[in-house]
Amino acid sequence: MTTTRQRLLDAAERVIRTKGLAAASTREIAREAGCADGTLYNHFRDRADLFVAIYLEELLPDYWDALSKLPYRIGEGSVQAHLEELAEIALAFYYKAAPLRAALFAEPELLQRYREALITQAQHRHQSRPAPLLAAYLRAEQRLGRVSAQANPAIAAEALFGTCASYALRQRFFGESPNVEADRQLVQELVRSLMEGLLPRYPATDD
Amino acid sequence: MTTTRQRLLDAAERVIRTKGLAAASTREIAREAGCADGTLYNHFRDRADLFVAIYLEELLPDYWDALSKLPYRIGEGSVQAHLEELAEIALAFYYKAAPLRAALFAEPELLQRYREALITQAQHRHQSRPAPLLAAYLRAEQRLGRVSAQANPAIAAEALFGTCASYALRQRFFGESPNVEADRQLVQELVRSLMEGLLPRYPATDD
Amino acid sequence: MTTTRQRLLDAAERVIRTKGLAAASTREIAREAGCADGTLYNHFRDRADLFVAIYLEELLPDYWDALSKLPYRIGEGSVQAHLEELAEIALAFYYKAAPLRAALFAEPELLQRYREALITQAQHRHQSRPAPLLAAYLRAEQRLGRVSAQANPAIAAEALFGTCASYALRQRFFGESPNVEADRQLVQELVRSLMEGLLPRYPATDD
Amino acid sequence: MTTTRQRLLDAAERVIRTKGLAAASTREIAREAGCADGTLYNHFRDRADLFVAIYLEELLPDYWDALSKLPYRIGEGSVQAHLEELAEIALAFYYKAAPLRAALFAEPELLQRYREALITQAQHRHQSRPAPLLAAYLRAEQRLGRVSAQANPAIAAEALFGTCASYALRQRFFGESPNVEADRQLVQELVRSLMEGLLPRYPATDD
């Protein structure tokens, strides 16, 4: 048994994902959820409240669950493997969340509401955001010597997630669906790049 | 003397930047430009056409001009310095363009129109997109041995620009204006990270 | 108790009849019906849908009801009397419907929509159109010998209704309201003309 | 060499005929005529003035020229042949003029302007309207005994033209183009019907 509230959340997420924010009118969402126009307002203060709820209750928790399973096996396995898992999860999330993220930035009022909600929620649960979480992990590996002491964990985390977000957006731009094989390869190359860097590794040996 | 068309472009860019896409109604834009409602339609086919024009005629050319000055001094100066300049320009661009980019993704019709316009334009001038341009530069430096032979130029370019885009978006999210000093530091750290990588540099020396 | 839908239909018919199609904006109709602008769209898909509904639900049924009562008393009374009753009803209908009929032909999209609606409706109920109905009656009387075997029932029906439509239009053109006495006389003369024809009746007897 | 005024008249007539009145904006007409938006107002007071001019200067004169050639060969040829010629011309005219006639009736202001213009013109030239012209012809033939003394020429004229107008409108309604062969047959049958009437001709002979 799904509650009406949940049906509305699911319906809204589906409409935004498939038809875009502009098509996600309260009427369209109500129809998709199979309930009357007014019902939405028994469960959410207004349209913005519903959108924020999708982000906070649908998209982020899934992402968060996946993220939090991973990085605290510090010292185990390879750093590279952990980063690849994270990147894969991030890529999927950014692809899925792209339309709603765009919507957030397209409507300042929505952005403001989301910001407030995020702060409130962050106080209740003690969640971090993805990038700081990854940075913490990298710092821990740094202490173990498995990551360069010169590395900047915060920036590296930013780069990993930023590149994934940017790539997902470009997929959206070109109307491409995710391709498991291509994505895996991208992720591997990305992690390798971030690990190895652009500088020639053993400058002395090229003579 | 500015043409009416230019006044409309400027006005629209200003409204989107300061009040968001949702507030950028044709009426609001016309008022901001100081002309009548209907005048917009003497210069643009419709609202979407105006938005695409802003992107193609205002935002991208500025970005492009800045980009194209830089990377072809291959072999001169330091790779790191070149990348820092590029990253700074990219950061400024992504900050400025963020609202319109978001708008593009929030409205599928706009995205579609932009995509078509971009293709048409790409055929007329023979422009590349930023990431391929940077990748080409890196490949050239690779040939000179100033970039690791193992590096993946395409991915590195993607990471540089993606991280900048992502960072600019977070600034927008938190309502922060660009801070020259902080941005410069970010850029330096980012380039250093991408150059040096996460792996300990001289693994042999850890004894 | 009249429904909002009915109030809108009546209001629209009134506006078109008194002020013409050009004045029958959705706003004007809503005002005339005493409801909000948007209410129209809770009951009709769009403006065209409303106009088609007036024709199909208001004008035609009245006309049709009047028509169908009459012509099947085949063989009873005089053919002439039946035709006069039909012509009177037709005259009243064409006078009343003239503005909307004109509107239909002035806007191709409306015409198209009306055509489609008429086809759909004709499939549901098994109605004929007025002229074929009259032609069938005349054919029946022909079989009884009360109408000339040489007569062309279809053309005669066309002529009766066509003349009424044309006359009603001229009344509209000169801004005249229907005049019961004048109309009756016209109808009588028209029916007599169609009955007797232009040819001298007994050519042999004029010598 | 055609004057700009004439080019505008032709263009407007063409647009109305092919795309309907609703599409006949001043802009569309100007484009069709190959001149600037404003040029129209150098030749016509306003849009309504142009439409009235089309009717008075393009459609009616052609019709009138054709009509006036015919009916005054009183006593010559057969009445039937003359009526058939008239009906054919009328049918073509009504088909061609239907959209503009509808437009006239859809917009009361246009109708009013046309009415005034017609009166003014009728005073300058001493033209009659088609139906009175035909009625006069029939009256003349009546005096010669070639038309029944009992016939009502005015009504008969009304019936001939009204039926043609009504038939042309139905062709428009069904989106049919004129078919020379079908039209000729209709005209023959119509004239025969009006000539012979519905009554059995020689009632005494049925024994």
Added chain:
DNA sequence: TATGAATGAGAGTTCATTCAT
């Protein structure tokens, strides 16, 4: 809770018309 008709502001867009050039 659920309903869905009613609301009315506001959206994008079109249009006849004007007027400086």
Added chain:
DNA sequence: AATGAATGAACTCTCATTCAT
């Protein structure tokens, strides 16, 4: 005469939201 950019009122239609049932 011809131009065509500018005008701003008016149009159809959509929308988030309310509220009596």
